[in-house]
Amino acid sequence: MTRPVGILGAGLIGRAWAIVFARAGIDVHLHDAADEALERARDAIATSLDDLHQAGLIEDPERAMSRIRYDSDLASAMAGVGYVQECGPEDVETKRRIYSDLEAVVAKDTVLASSTSGIAASRFTDHLHHPGRCLVAHPVNPPYLIPLVEVVPAPATGQAAVASTMALMEQARQTPILVNKEVPGFVLNRLQGALLNEALRLFADGVCSAEDLDKTVKHGLGLRWSFMGPFETIDLNAPDGVVDYGNRYGPLYRDVDRERGDDDPWQTTTLAALDQQRRQQLPAQRLGERQAWRDRRLMALIAHQQSLTND
Amino acid sequence: MTRPVGILGAGLIGRAWAIVFARAGIDVHLHDAADEALERARDAIATSLDDLHQAGLIEDPERAMSRIRYDSDLASAMAGVGYVQECGPEDVETKRRIYSDLEAVVAKDTVLASSTSGIAASRFTDHLHHPGRCLVAHPVNPPYLIPLVEVVPAPATGQAAVASTMALMEQARQTPILVNKEVPGFVLNRLQGALLNEALRLFADGVCSAEDLDKTVKHGLGLRWSFMGPFETIDLNAPDGVVDYGNRYGPLYRDVDRERGDDDPWQTTTLAALDQQRRQQLPAQRLGERQAWRDRRLMALIAHQQSLTND
Known part of the structure; x- marks a missing residue:
């Protein structure tokens, strides 16, 4: 039994990740502080799932839809999740605040993964109590069509977080690769x-x-x-x-x-x-x-x- | 009515070019000085055409086969051709000799195109009487599956040779691109x-x-x-x-x-x-x-x- 996945941010990337996990049978808690963003996300996800269904790429779009919960309260959204896919703004200071907020509400062993395309995880997680469960899991847009995910641990990232992220991505039918160093632009x-x-x-x-x-x-x-x-x-x-x-x-x-x-x-x-x-x-x-x-x-x-x- | 195409060299690339032109309804004169090479080519071409037929990529392999003539005599092979696709060894001195030989047997307006992947046409055609009809037409292997062809004129190449090569490639259902300078490695x-x-x-x-x-x-x-x-x-x-x-x-x-x-x-x-x-x-x-x-x-x-x- 996979614990639910939390997604922070209901923009383009957050919505796409919700489809990836829900399609693979994993419960998703999609969080955004803005209720309107969550409403727009629900419509956009329904449209995308319909497109995927018409292309023969998903059998039961309603079932996938039903696995996604929308929650504008961070603490209740992240309760019980084993993994968080952060899809916040591409800004170091904003991400630092987001990770402090996340650390305050998730379980101690919950992995915190960022969708960032360019910022090394060490730059926004070195102030945390438990930076060892943080890393980057960078998708290609849209991840429900392009399976590659770059898993980029920081020097402080523990082996367990890397291993469970790789395993979760495989379970979600993505193709994770391991990037061993925080090089600019990743791979x-x-x-x-x-x-x-x-x-x-x-x-x-x-x-x-x-x-x-x-x-x-x-x-x-x-x-x-x-x-x-x-x-x-x-x-x-x-x-x-x-x-x-x-x-x-x-x-x-x-x-x-x-x-x-x-x-x-x-x-x-x-x-x-x-x-x-x-x-x-x-x-x-x-x-x-x-x-x-x-x-x-x-x-x-x-x-x-x-x-x-x-x- | 397109004049026949001459191909010099019955190795891997020469055979593949023969398929490209014959598939498009153009008569092919395939030349190699070695009779055994021509015999091997005939078998290899039949096999490739059969593979293409099974993949649904060619309707009538026998008809394509019938358009290819095998001839170990250079002069009779190149009689009447409007275009020669040279597939000789990747060696400047050898190519210089080949182009002298070709110039002696083809019509004055026949285009001479080389399949070379790396040698600029100016290096093996500057000794000719009519270098203006020479250029590179570099395929990707195998050209009957990968349509891109790099057309690379030398500084001495005339506009007519470029235009007719581009047109012939389009007719043969290839995708020609024009490389304006003889840069190493082409594009x-x-x-x-x-x-x-x-x-x-x-x-x-x-x-x-x-x-x-x-x-x-x-x-x-x-x-x-x-x-x-x-x-x-x-x-x-x-x-x-x-x-x-x-x-x-x-x-x-x-x-x-x-x-x-x-x-x-x-x-x-x-x-x-x-x-x-x-x-x-x-x-x-x-x-x-x-x-x-x-x-x-x-x-x-x-x-x-x-x-x-x-x-």
């Missing part, structure tokens, strides 16, 4: 950033249009990366595996790395030029429609993957 | 290299296991990248598009880029450690079986994408 955004930085440099240098850079990934690299990682990809791309691959292509990648400029990829002029090309491909007023398309494509892809033998 | 491998370099550094620094780095891409970044590029992804990930995204996350990526070490990601010790983890996940004797799995997954993914409304 997913460092990998994304490396590719974006290079793409922006190629664009700024006039090597390729924005559209062609997107095509390179979606009709080239991204196909295999959607079911294999980059290491498995290169391991299978040389007759004798990764070392063989490194001998063949390492020199090229090393040269590319060395001769790469030190100019800032995120310059205002570069972003303005990128924006101009993007707005030609997609006018600003159609961004929302295209986001809905993206979500449908993502659901269709997940349904496709689930239809295959799980290997 | 696809520069993007792949940027991500690999960062992944290897995170692995070497003990931040993450090889398996968890692969999971980060296949259960995280790679899902959206398989149907959207990185720029479209960030454009849709902030309320007001790419500039808004840059204001929010640019500082993080800029910092990651600046504090990134200058150590060589492709060190022997790193590759040996990576190999050890990979061989625990997949013993060397199962590499072939896993490659077959990869090809099945790729075919299933392409069939899934084709089943969706083309948007």
Whole structure:
């Protein structure tokens, strides 16, 4: 019997986490100090569960819905929970206050996990009586479609909190990875950033249009990366595996790395030029429609993957 | 009426190109000086066409097969072709000889395109009488499943050769992109290299296991990248598009880029450690079986994408 999961914050991420846990049969106590936020969350969750049902990704949306309790009182919301997924604002001082408040109301062994995408847990938990049960569990948006969760312990985090978070994520059908050090950007955004930085440099240098850079990934690299990682990809791309691959292509990648400029990829002029090309491909007023398309494509892809033998 | 396409070299890439063009209804003259290579190619092409048929990716494999002519004589193979896809060895001197030989037998307006993954066309065509019809058309392996083709003109390449190559690739249902400068690694491998370099550094620094780095891409970044590029992804990930995204996350990526070490990601010790983890996940004797799995997954993914409304 899994104890209920508490979620602090009923914004976009908090609502998505509620779906993740409820879908996996776990009771959810969703807390937000604002009653209106909880009401909006209830509607948004119902809509998302309906979308998932229509895409064949959840069998019984009503049952999942019934597992979510909405509570604007922190103490009663967090009573009896074994794990809290904090989805508060991305601000160190605010988080420090939130964790003090949480520590005052949860059981001594309750794990406190933050959804933060960029702030190390040590920065907002070092003032607590029991910082050993705190860590980061960073999702990708929306976590009910993209399963990766970065579990990032602080130096003070105990092994038990790490182990139970990894286990809970597996139970919730997510894919947790363990990030052993509190590096800036964790792992997913460092990998994304490396590719974006290079793409922006190629664009700024006039090597390729924005559209062609997107095509390179979606009709080239991204196909295999959607079911294999980059290491498995290169391991299978040389007759004798990764070392063989490194001998063949390492020199090229090393040269590319060395001769790469030190100019800032995120310059205002570069972003303005990128924006101009993007707005030609997609006018600003159609961004929302295209986001809905993206979500449908993502659901269709997940349904496709689930239809295959799980290997 | 498209003139036949000549393919020089009946190895892995030459055979795959033959499938691409024949599948699109274009006659193919496949040349290799070695008769045994042509015989092996015929068998391999028949097998691949059969696999594609079983995956629902080609309707009439016999018809495609019948469009491919095998010819070990260069002059008769290249008679009447409007375009040559060169798939010779990755060696500058060898390619220079090949292009001299080709120039002697093809029509004056025949485009000569190289499949090279790393050598700029200017390096093996500057001695020709008509270098203006030469360029690189670099495929991803196998091109009949992964449609991206990098079209990379040399400074001497004429606009007509670029335009007709782009048009031929579209006709062959590939996705050509235009690379405006002969940069090392072209575009696809520069993007792949940027991500690999960062992944290897995170692995070497003990931040993450090889398996968890692969999971980060296949259960995280790679899902959206398989149907959207990185720029479209960030454009849709902030309320007001790419500039808004840059204001929010640019500082993080800029910092990651600046504090990134200058150590060589492709060190022997790193590759040996990576190999050890990979061989625990997949013993060397199962590499072939896993490659077959990869090809099945790729075919299933392409069939899934084709089943969706083309948007």
